[in-house]
Amino acid sequence: MVACLVLVLSGITSTVSAQTPLHQQIDQLIAEGKQQFEQQAAPLADDATFLRRVTLDLSGTIPTADEVRTFVADSSPDKRSQRINQLLASPEHARRLQYLFDTMLMERRPGKYVKTAEWEEYLRQSFLENRPWDELVHEILTVDGTDKTTRPAARFLLDRELKSEVVTRDLGRIFLGRDLQCAQCHDHPNVNDYLQRHYHGLDAFLSRSYLFKDPKTKQASIGEKAEGQVSFTSVFTKEEGMTAPRVLDLPEIPDPADAKKAYKVKPAKNVRSVPVYSRRLQLADALTSQHNEAFRKNIVNRLWAMMMGQGLVEPLDMWHSDNPPTHPKIVSLLSEELANHEFNLRYVIRELALTQTYQRSSHVSAETEIPERSAYQMGLLKPLTPEQLAWSMMQATGVTSATLERLQAKQRKVDEKQNTKKADAPLWQEEALHDALKGNVAAFVRTFGIVGAQTTRFDASADQALFLLNGNTIQAWLAPSGNQLTARLKKLDQPTAIAEELYLSVFSRFPTETEIKQVALFLEGDPKPADQDLQQLIWAALSSDEFRFNH
Structure with a gap:
């Protein structure tokens, strides 16, 4: 017989299996007391949507077109959990947490007595080592x-x-x-x-x-x-x-x-x-004392906001009896599990990513009444951070892959002389790419970064629109050079192929029949579209709401 564990959560006694994984316990608590929960909740997101969502949340950028093709074609039943594990073990995950916790702890203050780069590297190394919070x-x-x-x-x-x-x-x-x-x-x-x-x-x-x-x-x-x-x-x-x-x-x-x-x-x-x-x-x-529950509950609330799109307590820094958690049992459960696992943030993030709550679609059928955000019956839209937006745009336009190829070619010459293999090492690749492209990321932070507290709100500005519309950085990424996206689209001679490569590269999904027709109509059936037409097509996709949000 499976042993049972009685948990006292926020003064309410709940009986759950001691062997039930944390992510399943979370899903049970989300559905608790709602008889029609499964009928009212959105289904799980399709594979392409899940891959984009989890890649953005755990590594800070969108997946490549080839990654989407491979993941969608994979029939392995555990491919989602395996991808979560791969992302959490990647050097990109440490960089993602560096950005997140730098914003949380320093709120985009300029460096004054400690160099910002040294602080950021300190955070990154800490997350590479998965140091306890x-x-x-x-x-x-x-x-x-x-x-x-x-x-x-x-x-x-x-x-x-x-x-x-x-x-x-x-x-x-x-x-x-x-x-x-x-x-x-x-x-x-x-x-x-x-x-x-x-x-x-x-x-x-x-x-x-x-x-x-x-x-x-x-x-x-x-x-x-x-x-x-x-x-x-x-x-x-x-x-x-x-x-x-x-x-x-x-x-x-x-x-x-x-x-x-x-x-x-x-x-x-x-x-x-x-x-x-x-x-x-x-x-x-x-x-950090075990007696201070507020410390544990605060960080699990912030991790929940990172993954789910809003905190169980909102605003994140206004926790009081008149603004209690929407799901106090979940807060207490996550708090206790964090302590039981020695403040291992990666463990909590993994369990959140494995939940059906996290993996639900952000769409419901037209006949279904849209549930309250706090019910977590569907995925919530999350605006991309400036860092996510920068890396995703460079990924979509092919800047990332083109830069990496150039860096690897140069490093392989060094590897041959020194008998090393750095060029193929994931950690070296991430660090080299970051150093090469960090100026672009800084430009996005200056334009899209909000000075102040960690927030789940989205606020657009005229400066941001002008940056996307007229900025030299974006225009340079749209140039048809090397193997960047515009150059790849130029090599294709069918609107269907152009639409597929565009949508996989920018939106991380295959286009619908309607979207293929729209692309064909825009290109007016021209087998050799002009560079300007292709650039406008890509720019429109990059500037869309679908690209600007994690959904």
């Missing part, structure tokens, strides 16, 4: 910037200049899912859960820390004093309070009473002071 956060919050090896991790604090109002708010928002800014001067006027002591409890961890600039090297690092208490007064009630460091409603963490000396390095002019007991170092322990 709690370990990564612990390091980010404890390094002081004095050691060259770990200095990139200090960017979270250094580039916020240890400003209390900035760091305290971002600690709450980014790691706890609670924007406590309005609780700085008084209890939050609109959110009963957010109290002034919550804000100042976080502030107390860092109130003694400061930005120190070495007078010789001019390098910034973190210094800390051994004294200083945090007190506050409500501007509304004039009530006074004091708090030691604490995370939300968890117990205060008092300073040790038996310290024989206060400093390892005493404060002095042009000297970075270092206390024996550091409140700042307690922050990472308290934040």
Whole structure:
């Protein structure tokens, strides 16, 4: 008999099989209490749609036309799970998470005291190694910037200049899912859960820390004093309070009473002071503690938003009793499983990708009533990030493959001389491509990037439209050179073949009969279409809503 496990999730008892995979448990909880769920829910997406969706989500770009052909033709029953495993093990997945977590943690701030490239490489290496999330956060919050090896991790604090109002708010928002800014001067006027002591409890961890600039090297690092208490007064009630460091409603963490000396390095002019007991170092322990459920629930909510198109709590940083999770059991389940698997983000992402919830079509029949977004009965549209958009456009137009071929040809000459095989190594290929094309990605980030919090919203602008319409970068990608898309289409002499190559390259799917006729009509039956006509055709596809969204 299969053993059963009783889980107490958000105060509700649920009995599930102890051997039921996590992704199946999620699907069961999504359907729980809905008698007509399967009849009302969208079917699973077709293979081409699934491949595009999961490739974008896990590797940050669309698949190639040949990858779509091969995947659709594959009759293996486990091909979806196998593709998920391949993508998660790829170097492109580490780059995708680098982009995602850089945006989440630094919110597109310019590099000030730590070079952006060094920070990004630190994140990428961490995700290549699949480092546990709690370990990564612990390091980010404890390094002081004095050691060259770990200095990139200090960017979270250094580039916020240890400003209390900035760091305290971002600690709450980014790691706890609670924007406590309005609780700085008084209890939050609109959110009963957010109290002034919550804000100042976080502030107390860092109130003694400061930005120190070495007078010789001019390098910034973190210094800390051994004294200083945090007190506050409500501007509304004039009530006074004091708090030691604490995370939300968890117990205060008092300073040790038996310290024989206060400093390892005493404060002095042009000297970075270092206390024996550091409140700042307690922050990472308290934040990632097993007792702090908010830390775990916040990150699984953000991973859910990454994969499903919106958080179980929206906005992602406004978690409170009047804005609870749409599916509290799922949040608790994911939180516990994350802890049980040692904060392995890759494990959670894989299980989310395996769910039927993730794999459902984003379309329902005309006769079916469109369900609420929070019901997750159909796939949700997700706007491509600037990085996804850049890499996908380069993939679609053939820039990626053309660049890789050029880089490989050059590297093979080096390999022959040095008796190496770098040119065929996936990690070398990804790194070489990134270095060669990162300028293009940066141009998209400048145009399409939104400075501020991680969001699931989509906002278009006139600058973005002009960039796509008149930008020299896009126009260069449409030139009929080498084996790029326009050049490939020129070699085809039938509208059906042109439409198929176009749709597989740009939309990652085969065209319908109607779409083939539309392409033929646009080309007016000309067996040798003009370059300009083909370029307009490709540009129209790249500028479409279908391409701009993951669906």
